[in-house]
Amino acid sequence: MRRHFAVWIGSFLLAAGGAGIGAQEVRVRPAPRVEMPQEVDSNSPAFWRDGRLFWFGSHGRPWLSEGPSQFGPWVTREVDLVTANAWPHWLESVWPETDDLLWGWYHAEPVGMFPNSTLTAPKIGAVISTDGGRTLRDLGIILDAGDPPDRWAMNGYFAGGHGDFSVLPDRERKYFYFFFDNYAGPAAGQGVCIARMAWEDRANPLGKVWKYHDGAWNEAGVGGKVTPIYPVTRRWQMRDPDAFWGPSVHWNTELNLYVMLLNRAQGEPGWSQEGVYVSFSPDLSRPELWSTPRKLIDKTDFPGWYFFYPQVMGLGPGETDRESGARARLYVGGISEWELEFVAPPRAPFNVVAAAAGSATVLPGQPVTLMVAAGGTAPFTYQWFRDGVAVPGATRAELVLASVTAANAGPYWARVSNALGSTESSRVEVALVPPPPPPAPITNLAVRAWLPSADAALILGVVATGEEPRPLLVRAVGPTLATFGVGEVAPDPRLEARDGQGLGLGSNDDWSSTLAPEFAAAGAFPLPEGSADAAMLSEVRPGTNTFQMHGGGSGVVLAELYDTAGGRSGRLVNLSARARTDEGEHRLIVGFAMGSGLPRRLLLRVLGPQLAAYGVEEVLADPRLEVFTGEGERVAANDDWEPALAAVMERAGAPALALGSRDAALVLTVAPGRRYTVAVRGAEVAAGEVVVELYELP
Structure with missing residues (x-):
């Protein structure tokens, strides 16, 4: 019968760092x-x-x-x-x-x-x-x-x-x-x-x-x-x-x-x-x-x-001849008939390491989990500290901060104790990072359209989010366009605002010079005092709102909308413009500007055939859209929309388009602080009624 034997390795001075005296046992068992x-x-x-x-x-x-x-x-x-x-x-x-x-x-x-x-x-x-x-x-x-x-x-x-x-x-x-x-x-x-x-x-x-x-x-x-x-x-x-x-x-x-x-x-x-x-x-x-x-x-x-050649081969996951845990096989001359058990002596906690399960630098309100591990002889007791002060009730190896704020950020460590002593862990700094800026909002919409008669209208649609009314500066510019070389300008524009229930939000025929400071603050070009252009400040309600512009006769009108809400919550999530487009000076052109923040994905649509389903007559049969930067570089274009965009439209809350319709649509990522222009053309017939839409995408 093979002998069972064990070896006690005598007292060993752990001299490094004055760790004290301990004895470790190596037990040799047949295997x-x-x-x-x-x-x-x-x-x-x-x-x-x-x-x-x-x-x-x-x-x-x-x-x-x-x-x-x-x-x-x-x-x-x-x-x-x-x-x-x-x-x-x-x-x-x-x-x-x-x-x-x-x-x-x-x-x-x-x-x-x-x-x-x-x-x-x-x-x-x-x-x-x-x-x-x-x-x-x-x-x-x-x-x-x-x-x-x-x-x-x-x-x-x-x-x-x-x-x-x-x-x-x-x-x-x-x-x-x-x-x-x-x-x-x-x-x-x-x-x-x-x-x-x-x-x-x-x-x-x-x-x-x-x-x-x-x-x-x-x-x-x-x-x-x-x-x-x-x-x-x-x-x-x-x-x-x-x-x-x-x-x-x-x-x-x-x-x-x-x-x-x-x-x-x-x-x-x-x-x-x-x-x-x-x-x-x-x-x-x-x-x-x-x-x-x-x-x-x-x-x-x-x-x-x-x-010859004794060596271990650890039995734990990932262990080899270079590293072993408590159990290993002992090989001599390539043969193993033994298992070694390494038994540590009773020791106070050592190698006490605190760490975060993931990142300890998070956005406000996010959770952080801290953990501490220690060598030594169990059982252990734990006490977590923040900035030198004991955290009430934090007496486990794991500390969960369910929502990190400025009040509970800071340096954390744990004191791990057993019957032989106590040791403080390494420090973990729980820190806040400022939230990233949101994607850039649309801050300005400008629509140039030809109104063929005094009864013709340019209609802007605005969908706003938030908990309170949102101030907008809205202008309908006609006579002043002549100073920029535009011929056939609308002689006397007027505008009217309504909410989604049709309730009036205000109107204007000739603008008041008291608005001049508002123009400057919004970055709008000045209007001559006493001109017949129209302008107003309007507080739109969360939800759908419309602005209708008439020209007081035929001619080109420039409708402008500026978001002046500043730091208020909410934003403009959908903007649209409905008007007639034609060739040359009568072509519909839509411009928009992005505010500061991260790049924003937009869904852009130009609807012509789809309008017929809503009873609109003389629609543009086959609209095409092109998108240009403020510097004139073309960055996107579409003639007939792709069915793959149907799911995107649904997520954006845009009404569905009939499959196979010849309306135009595309998704574009726009840069913060940049201006863009949407040009509308007819593929075959140049004239007709269209709606241009911009939707924010998540």
Whole structure:
């Protein structure tokens, strides 16, 4: 019967930041046997992509296996290694940056170093993959020993060099740390050593790796001296060396520590293995913090002879050999018959992080949810604070601000407590952003029309929203148009306003000079005092309103409407003009201006045939519309409307058009602060009655 055993790792000083003393337990339990997908002769790195596990294995050259989990099944292919040397290579560490971009590091063993000898001196190099690991391109050697190899070494494998390593970045992504064995030089320099490379140098690593020596990172990666964190007891060149080697390092999220697994070679022949050991550190930048290795399993507990290269493979989602949580499989020599459980000691809350579920910068009235997470020993209690003051009733890990206003915006944090202490979280700033401006409103409508007789009328329709009457400046200009070179002007325009129920809203025949300041404020051109033009201020009610203009005879009239409501709520959502159009000076032209805000989508329609359904006679049989900017650039045109616009018309509240009618319609996005002109023409017959409509769209 296989033994059940557990290992208690003794007291460990969490020196980083004075975190205090705690003990962590690593429990080793038997588990069903599982094997790595390839033959193993090194550390075997892995990564996840698109829910699939990719696992490298090496035995003189790398292979890559793909499967749903570490338990297979597997599809394995040889990796294409692009390199200038012909040495055997073992890929021992990788770091996936994106789905396609992968950084890796290999152990290489030069051949033929000594006559009639298989001894070698390994080196460590870097590779890059831009196709997800299928191809590796050599970036060169970055770590090598400065001491010459010893051709008389008796361990049967290495005469010197650096190798058998793993690589891991720190949590801040400042450095990659290399944990490797130095097999060269005097005993004081042999053992498990550390080097590092700045994160930003990963694409150009040659000459950028620095070894740890005498308390500083100041020795070159190639040729520099080292200070081992675990020196050998007996030199590697002896027939019976005694040394830790083959470090495999991962970040453990349960312990909040870095964990290193090691082999220990001891006795004869030269690479006999005595056991698998574990060590811990809170900070990769401080090599002196690594704890004394403690034995996890003994050689007698291993089912085979190849008791090399211990490593974990985390059992949680997304976990690999580089990161594990509370549970992981332990592999030795490519075989796992054990599960490791990492048990953190009781601790006060640590790594207390507050964050927003989404953005913490919102529009007034929008909700924000804040959450806090902490390491340490549960159960926890919580208290949220805003700007240093406890938030009443906010005693859960989640704080919901249902409606953010100026009164509850500000800095938030949480105090997380347990029986061992309290820790404040990081800060989250809940802030308001001013609401974006609404889409630009239509602020001015101008319609030039030919009135063939004193009885003929130009009719403007206005649909307003809001809770209160909306002031409009309305003008019917005739005689003054002559000063602009217009011939045949309407001699004496008059205008009349009514609401949707037909109730009068006012009328005017000859304008009053008291309105001159209103013209200037609205941006309207001045009228000569005493002219026969018409103008009035009218407060239209929410809903439908109409303005009817007569010319006092035949001639051209210019109807103008200015929205002077200022900051009042509501807007003009639909404007229309009905008149007769013809050729030349008698053509109907509609202009409109947009106010400030965001770009606005408008539905523009010119109705001719559809008017016949309402009993209108002599309609324009086939109207066409063209839209021009104020600078004269044509930006849109339509002859016969498209049926796809039917749904748009319905959303805008526009009456439906008969399918197949020859009316014109289009949707146009107009810019704020710009002026536009709508020109109306007949496709075949030039004359007829039309209605031009503008609708705001959501």
